[in-house]
Amino acid sequence: MRSTPVRFGLFAVGAAVVALLPLFVSEFRAFELARVGIYVIALLGLSVLTGYAGQISLGHGAFMAVGAYTTAILTTRYGIRDLWTIPLAGLLTGLVGFLFGFPALRLVGAYLALATFALAVAVPSLAKYGRIEEYTGGGGGLLLNLPATPFGLPLSASDWLYYLCWGLAGLLFVAAWLLVRGRIGRALRAIRENELAAVSSGISLPAFKTFAFGVSAFYGGVAGSLYAITINYVNPDTFPVGLSILLLTGVVVGGLGSLAGVVFGALFIQYLPLYASDLLDWPLSRLGLKIDTSAPGAPAVVYGLILLAVLLLGSSGAAGSLARGTRALTNSLARRP
Amino acid sequence: MQQLAQQIVSGLALGAVYASLALAIVLIHRTTHVINFAQGEMGMFTTFVAWSLITNHGFSYWAAFATTLAIAFAGGILLERVVIRPVESASPLAVIMVTIALFVVLNGLASWIWSAETRNFPSPFPGVVTVWGVSLSRHEVGAIAVSLVVLALLWAFFRFTRLGLAMRAVAIGPEPSRLLGVRVGWMLALGWGFAAVLSAVSGMMVAPIVFLDPTMMQSVLIYAFAAAVLGGIDSPLGAVVGGFALGVGINLLSTYVDFVTPELELPVAFAVLIGVLLFRPSGLFGRAVVRRV
Amino acid sequence: MPALLELRDVEARYGPVQVLHGISIAVEEGQVVAVLGANGAGKTTTLRAVSGTVRRTGDVLFAGRSVGGRGPDGIARLGIAHVPEGRGIFGELSVRDNLRMGAYTQRDRRAFKTDYARVLEHFRWLEERRDQQAGTLSGGEQQMLALARALLSRPRVLLLDEPSLGLAPIVVKEFFRIVATLNAEEGLTVLVVEQNANLALAASERAYVLEVGRVAVQGSSDELRRHESVRRSYLGY
Numbered sequence: 103m104r105s106t107p108v109r110f111g112l113f114a115v116g117a118a119v120v121a122l123l124p125l126f127v128s129e130f131r132a133f134e135l136a137r138v139g140i141y142v143i144a145l146l147g148l149s150v151l152t153g154y155a156g157q158i159s160l161g162h163g164a165f166m167a168v169g170a171y172t173t174a175i176l177t178t179r180y181g182i183r184d185l186w187t188i189p190l191a192g193l194l195t196g197l198v199g200f201l202f203g204f205p206a207l208r209l210v211g212a213y214l215a216l217a218t219f220a221l222a223v224a225v226p227s228l229a230k231y232g233r234i235e236e237y238t239g240g241g242g243g244l245l246l247n248l249p250a251t252p253f254g255l256p257l258s259a260s261d262w263l264y265y266l267c268w269g270l271a272g273l274l275f276v277a278a279w280l281l282v283r284g285r286i287g288r289a290l291r292a293i294r295e296n297e298l299a300a301v302s303s304g305i306s307l308p309a310f311k312t313f314a315f316g317v318s319a320f321y322g323g324v325a326g327s328l329y330a331i332t333i334n335y336v337n338p339d340t341f342p343v344g345l346s347i348l349l350l351t352g353v354v355v356g357g358l359g360s361l362a363g364v365v366f367g368a369l370f371i372q373y374l375p376l377y378a379s380d381l382l383d384w385p386l387s388r389l390g391l392k393i394d395t396s397a398p399g400a401p402a403v404v405y406g407l408i409l410l411a412v413l414l415l416g417s418s419g420a421a422g423s424l425a426r427g428t429r430a431l432t433n434s435l436a437r438r439p
Numbered sequence: 440m441q442q443l444a445q446q447i448v449s450g451l452a453l454g455a456v457y458a459s460l461a462l463a464i465v466l467i468h469r470t471t472h473v474i475n476f477a478q479g480e481m482g483m484f485t486t487f488v489a490w491s492l493i494t495n496h497g498f499s500y501w502a503a504f505a506t507t508l509a510i511a512f513a514g515g516i517l518l519e520r521v522v523i524r525p526v527e528s529a530s531p532l533a534v535i536m537v538t539i540a541l542f543v544v545l546n547g548l549a550s551w552i553w554s555a556e557t558r559n560f561p562s563p564f565p566g567v568v569t570v571w572g573v574s575l576s577r578h579e580v581g582a583i584a585v586s587l588v589v590l591a592l593l594w595a596f597f598r599f600t601r602l603g604l605a606m607r608a609v610a611i612g613p614e615p616s617r618l619l620g621v622r623v624g625w626m627l628a629l630g631w632g633f634a635a636v637l638s639a640v641s642g643m644m645v646a647p648i649v650f651l652d653p654t655m656m657q658s659v660l661i662y663a664f665a666a667a668v669l670g671g672i673d674s675p676l677g678a679v680v681g682g683f684a685l686g687v688g689i690n691l692l693s694t695y696v697d698f699v700t701p702e703l704e705l706p707v708a709f710a711v712l713i714g715v716l717l718f719r720p721s722g723l724f725g726r727a728v729v730r731r732v
Numbered sequence: 733m734p735a736l737l738e739l740r741d742v743e744a745r746y747g748p749v750q751v752l753h754g755i756s757i758a759v760e761e762g763q764v765v766a767v768l769g770a771n772g773a774g775k776t777t778t779l780r781a782v783s784g785t786v787r788r789t790g791d792v793l794f795a796g797r798s799v800g801g802r803g804p805d806g807i808a809r810l811g812i813a814h815v816p817e818g819r820g821i822f823g824e825l826s827v828r829d830n831l832r833m834g835a836y837t838q839r840d841r842r843a844f845k846t847d848y849a850r851v852l853e854h855f856r857w858l859e860e861r862r863d864q865q866a867g868t869l870s871g872g873e874q875q876m877l878a879l880a881r882a883l884l885s886r887p888r889v890l891l892l893d894e895p896s897l898g899l900a901p902i903v904v905k906e907f908f909r910i911v912a913t914l915n916a917e918e919g920l921t922v923l924v925v926e927q928n929a930n931l932a933l934a935a936s937e938r939a940y941v942l943e944v945g946r947v948a949v950q951g952s953s954d955e956l957r958r959h960e961s962v963r964r965s966y967l968g969y
Contacts, residue, residue, distance in 0.1 A: 158532055160476075160539070205717050211531045212474045213716055216668075219476065220661050224709040227658075230702040343657060344546075347539055354536060399550025399653070406543035413537050414525050601836065608822050608833050615820030618783060619885065620808035620837035 116365075120268050124261045133260040133332075134372065139267030140328045141368035145352050146271075146278045146361065147321025152350070153358040154282055155314040156294030158211065161218030163346035164225040165319045167336075168195045169326025171229065174244040174336045184246075184331050188270070191327035192320045199319020203312030222346040229338035243337025246330060263332050270328065274321060279361055281317070290314060344402075351409050374408070375401035444573045446694045447687055452579035452648070453662075454686020455586035459641035460656075460663035461670065461678035462590065463634035469610040469673050470630040473523065473534050477541035479660030481518075482638030483653060484545045485511040486646050487553050489639075490560055500563045504643060508636050515635025519628040527627075549653040560646030582644040589640050590679060593633065606630060658705050662686075665712040671725020681723065685711065734796040736761040736921050737782065737812070737889050742790035744774075744781050751777045753945040754790065757923075759889070759938075764915050764922040766932035766953065768966055769942035775925040776817055778942070779891045782923070783807050783814035794889070809837050813887035817894050819878040823867025827858055830866050830877055834884030844884075851883045854910050872903035879910065892924040896931060904928075908935045929966035933957050941966070 124132045148162045172191040176182040182190075202221075209217055257265070281287055289310050292300040301307055330336050348371050356367025374381075378401035460478060467475045485507050492503040522541060526533050564581030567574050597603035608616045609626040617623055641663075642656060649655055666685045670677020689707055693699045699707060715722060735758035744752040751774045759765045769775050780786040784799070784807040792799045794810055808814070822830050831851075835844045852859050855876055861869070866877060875895055882890060892911070896904040912935060914920040926932035933939055933953045941949040941962060949962055956962050 158535065205713055208717050208720075212535055213720075215476075215535050216474060216664055217713055217716060220664060220709045220712050223657055223661050224706045227702050227705040231700065231706075344543075347543060350536070350539070351543075397551045398555055399547040399552075402543050402547025403551060404547075406540045406547060409540040409543065410522065410537065413533055413540065414522070601832075604825075604829060604832055605836060607825065607829075611822045611824050612820060614785070614804075615816065615822065616833070617804035618785070618808055618814045618816060618820065619833050619881075620805050622805050 112362075117272060120272070124264050129258055129260040132258075132264040136260070136264040136267040136332055138368050138372045139264070139271040140325050140332065141349075141352065141371050142271040142364055143267075143274055143321055143328070144325035144349055145356065145364040145367050145371075146274055147318040147325070148349055148353050149356075149358075149361060149364050150278060150282065150290070150321070151314050151318035152353055153360070154287060154294060155290040155311065157206065157311065157314060158215040158350075159218045159318065160215050160343075160346050160350060161221035161225075162318070162322050162349045163341045163343065164218075164221050165195050165199060165322030166326030166329060166345070167225050167229070167341035168198055168319075169323030170330040170336045170340065171244075171326075172323065173327040173330045174246055177246055178244050188324055188327045188331075192324040195323020195326065196316045196320030199322070200312050200316030202319070203315030204308075206315060207308055207311055219343070219346070222343040226338040226342060243335060243340070246334045246336075267328050267332070270324065274324065275361065275364075278321075282361065286310070286313070348405075351405065355409065355412060374405050378404035441573050442694075445575060446690055448575050448579050448583075450687030450690030451683060452576075452582045452686070453645070453690060454683035455583045456641050456645040456659060456682075457662045457666045457686050458679045458682025459586050459589065459637045459644070460659060461666040461682045462593075462675055463637035463641070464663055464667045465670075465672060465675055465678040466630050466634045466637070468667075469675075470606065471519075471523070471527065471627050473538065474672075475634070476535065476538040476660075477545060478634065478638055479656030479663070480542050480545035480549075481511070481515070481635050482640075482642035482659075483656040484549050485514070485635070485639035486560065486642035486651060486655070487549050487653075489643055490558065490646075490651055491553070493561060500561060504563075507639055507643070511635040511639035512632040515632040516628045518635075519631035520624075523627075523631070524624065546653055553653075555653055557650045557652040560643070560651040562647035578647050582648075586640060586644060589637070593637070602626075602629070661705060661712070662689075662708050665708045665715075668712055668715045669722055671722030674722065674724040677722050677724035734793070735759055736795055737923060738791075738793040739778070739782065740791040740793065742778070742781050742788050742792065744777050744786050744788040746777075746786070751945050752781065752788070755781075755942070755945070755947055757940055757947070757950075759921060759923050761888075761921050762915070762919045763938060764911070764924065764936040766936035766939040767923065767925045767942060768927075768929045768932055768939055768962075769948075770965075771927070772944075773942040774945040775927075775942055776893055777945075779814060779816075779893050779923070779925055782891060783812060785814070785816075808885065811886065811888040812891065813882040813885050813889070814891040815878045815882045815893060815895070817897065819874050821866045821869075821874045821878055823865070825866055826863050827866050827869070827877060828862035830881055831858070831862075831884055834881035837885050847884055847886065851880050854913065855880045872899045872907075875899060875903070875907060876910075879907070883914070888921060890920055890922045892922060892926075894925055894927060896926060896928050904931065911935065929962075933967075 123135065127135070144162060144166060147165070148159060151157050151159050169191040172194050173184065173187040176187045176190065177184050206214055206217070282290070289300070289305045292303065292305055293307065293310055297307060326341070329340075333340075352367035352371040353364070354367075355370050356365070357363030381404055382400055460482060463478050463482075464475060467473055467478070488510055489503045489507040492498040492506060493500060498506065518541070522537060523534070526537050562578040562581065564577040566577050568577040568580060569575070570580075597607060605616065605621050606626050606629060608619075609621060609623050613623045616626075638656075641659065645659060646655065662685055663682065666681035667678045668681075669685065670679070670681030685708065689704050692707065693701055693704050737757075737759040739755055739757040742752055742755045743750065755774070755778055757765070757767070757778070767775050767778055777786060781788040782792055784802050784804045794812065799807060799810065802810070804814070822833065825833070831848065832844075835847065838844060838847070858877065858880060861873075866874065869877060879892075879895075890911075895907055899907070908931065911920075911922060911924075915922060922936075924932060924936065933956060936953045939950070939953050939956050940947050941956070949956065949959060951959070957967070
């Protein structure tokens with residue numbers, strides 16, 4: 103455990119790097135990095151839920167979808183300014199998550215994973231539902247048509263989006279950090295370690311679990327909202343189940359129960375798929391195989407195999423914290439429902 | 440009246456698909472206490488293999504069918520020994536993540552090898568057949584028949600063979616089984632092998648209906664999970680009954696209830712899943728389990 | 733002639749806790765040997781060390797050859813049948829299916845029929861109950877079922893772990909009568925772990941008394957019955 107001054111120092115350095123980066127990279131890169139910022143926010147939420155509270159969620163993408171659609175509907179249908187929709191999306195999604203927390207109270211381990219997985223698969227379908235099509239734009243989705251840089255700031259669109267996403271990411275990172283180091287974080291960790299023991303210590307399981315879901319959903323909603331703003335478009339296929347899996351992978355690879363690891367996880371999610379084919383080319387050419395590694399699906403194979411490797415070998419670095427994190431989860435998950 | 444009969448048969452055909460996959464899930468859960476999130480993708484992948492055998496290698500349908508089942512069986516055993524065995528004793532989260540990683544790899548591999556485009560998958564039962572004056576899709580009837588045959592064969596295996604008995608014993612008590620000389624690890628692998636076969640059957644029966652592409656089995660998986668949970672996650676009979684019931688139920692619901700459009704079918708299955716998990720976690724046929732706290 | 737079953741300097745631990753501190757036990761063919769001791773003395777662990785259920789150091793020899801690092805299934809295939817504490821019955825299977833599982837290691841189907849008939853001579857009543865779910869049997873009946881099941885594997889050595897636990901005296905008496913018959917008529921070698929010292933000494937020829945994971949006293953059962961400290965600590969007089 104690093105001491106607080108060191109952590110502050112690292113955070114300050116990190117913040118400086120983030121603030122100055124756009125000066126050194128292309129517009130395209132800035133746009134790409136904005137996406138990383140969005141992933142950081144999403145992963146922070148998932149980390150609180152899965153890493154700290156020990157609740158397995160395979161449905162985080164669904165929360166992002168709710169946030170994204172909220173922003174999309176509010177801006178296109180009601181003409182609300184995009185920036186104000188961000189907290190609204192966050193709060194609404196947070197409420198949805200909080201409500202989901204109630205039924206989730208009765209689900210443990212694999213069953214919760216199952217329920218959230220089903221949620222992730224079912225939500226895109228819901229978006230296509232005829233009755234609400236006029237709101238959601240059905241299969242075609244919604245085009246946001248947002249103005250690029252607001253308030254006449256002297257920034258390019260990409261840079262503006264970059265600072266928006268990373269600014270919020272930084273803010274929410276600090277918020278998450280304050281959350282987990284305090285009484286609430288201790289309660290969540292206690293729940294993760296051993297639910298029964300936590301309850302006997304007077305921790306209200308319903309209160310904290312629903313709270314964890316609510317917070318996690320809030321973060322997901324904000325991330326989703328930013329996503330909609332960045333891409334200017336949402337449709338039911340923007341948030342497939344694969345995204346939920348990718349997000350959970352990011353948390354696992356970055357290290358369960360580590361907020362700083364979330365940044366690593368976000369970078370992993372964003373860049374691995376892009377460099378996967380290069381990664382594959384090297385061993386394949388060594389073996390003399392002429393296989394097209396740019397085909398869709400190849401990046402997924404790579405990141406799936408890396409995830410497998412991390413899980414099966416489970417020793418150092420990110421994997422080590424996974425091992426520590428999973429050992430902690432063992433207690434709460436060891437009792438089969 | 441015609442329409443009702445047709446819809447029931449359609450529902451049963453889909454139900455047969457769900458029942459097979461649900462049984463695969465239950466089979467693995469009973470023996471290894473693992474919920475295999477990759478069960479659907481295993482079925483999808485093997486269905487692609489069958490497609491390839493027919494289209495690229497000139498196999499006849501049934502030759503491809505049989506070969507695919509053999510490949511699925513071997514593949515299932517291999518996966519259990521190589522990927523699941525190392526994490527068998529680890530935390531449930533780790534095992535779940537492994538099956539999810541498997542999901543990702545299989546899905547990606549299928550897209551990579553065969554591309555993501557949608558394609559036709561042949562049915563050995565083309566056309567229409569008239570039963571008691573009702574014209575039914577021959578494939579749907581065939582799918583029900585094939586699934587029932589496979590389920591019956593599997594039942595017979597578990598009921599009458601020494602190996603089948605050993606697998607049942609392992610599901611109940613692995614330690615006492617070991618003391619009786621059972622190589623428990625291989626029994627678990629066998630379970631995965633059979634589950635893979637069931638998934639392959641499920642995939643090959645549904646492909647002619649929904650067309651073959653890498654995402655084909657993702658919603659089928661949700662229906663299968665709902666069916667497995669509805670029947671009782673450790674009950675093979677429950678999985679089969681649950682699968683057929685869900686298939687017919689949802690089909691009739693979307694046909695006769697305006698409110699329920701095809702897009703709402705999956706959310707309905709999700710509602711069933713959540714509903715059962717919350718209000719009757721042991722399902723229809725399972726043993727009641729008490730969760731304290 | 734070497735002992736049929738032998739433990740040499742066996743140590744065993746559960747995680748950080750060491751339970752056996754170097755046990756040496758010898759069981760001659762055709763003998764009934766008892767292992768006595770208080771709770772926690774390491775009796776059950778001793779049997780587990782033999783059947784490979786717990787990790788051990790030291791050697792376990794069967795018919796003069798070391799069993800090496802074999803796991804429980806390998807040990808069972810050698811012909812050592814372990815009836816565990818709690819009996820290990822497959823509750824959801826029928827009585828008949830439980831018995832069929834006993835013969836798992838036996839390949840010969842026809843031999844099963846004759847074995848089955850032979851074993852059931854001692855447990856006539858099991859035949860009537862063959863379709864009953866094993867979990868619905870009483871404790872005593874389950875113990876008998878476990879014994880019958882073990883016998884169907886044609887063991888050369890039978891390991892019995894606290895068979896009297898939780899059973900009515902009359903049932904226990906019947907159980908040991910059957911064991912004695914099997915030993916007398918078929919030469920079945922038995923290593924029995926028992927907390928009920930009186931019972932165990934009456935049923936066996938030799939006995940070992942364990943204390944805190946070590947052999948404290950050993951000798952013929954007659955000797956032990958007269959032994960001062962054994963009488964005081966375990967026999968109650």
